[in-house]
Amino acid sequence: MPKELYEQVKDDIPSHIGVILDGNYSAKKAKRQGLGVEEKTLKDSLIRSLSREADKLYKSADPEYLNGIKRRLKKTEEERDRWHREHTKLMSIDYAKYGRRWYEEEE
Numbered sequence: 313m314p315k316e317l318y319e320q321v322k323d324d325i326p327s328h329i330g331v332i333l334d335g336n337y338s339a340k341k342a343k344r345q346g347l348g349v350e351e352k353t354l355k356d357s358l359i360r361s362l363s364r365e366a367d368k369l370y371k372s373a374d375p376e377y378l379n380g381i382k383r384r385l386k387k388t389e390e391e392r393d394r395w396h397r398e399h400t401k402l403m404s405i406d407y408a409k410y411g412r413r414w415y416e417e418e419e
Contacts, residue, residue, distance in 0.1 A: 315339075 330342025
């Protein structure tokens with residue numbers, strides 16, 4: 313909230329509500345309070361809202377945004393594949409050195 317606006321409305325702000333001025337510092341600290349609704353209801357509402365926003369972005373067909381998402385997905389998949397190959401390589405080294413069931417406890 314801009315500082316000028318805060319000066320105008322500060323007497324109208326309830327005591328338990330916090331205020332951040334200009335996105336930089338807290339002019340008034342918020343007080344902890346209980347949830348007004350059930351946690352599950354709140355969580356479900358948040359998930360629905362995020363889903364709606366994701367649909368809006370996807371349906372906007374903004375090519376730059378979609379290309380960025382596709383690039384990040386491809387990079388993540390390549391990293392996943394690289395780690396899988398590394399894991400397989402290390403397991404084969406262990407198998408060669410200790411045998412197939414080297415990780416199982418001996419009874």
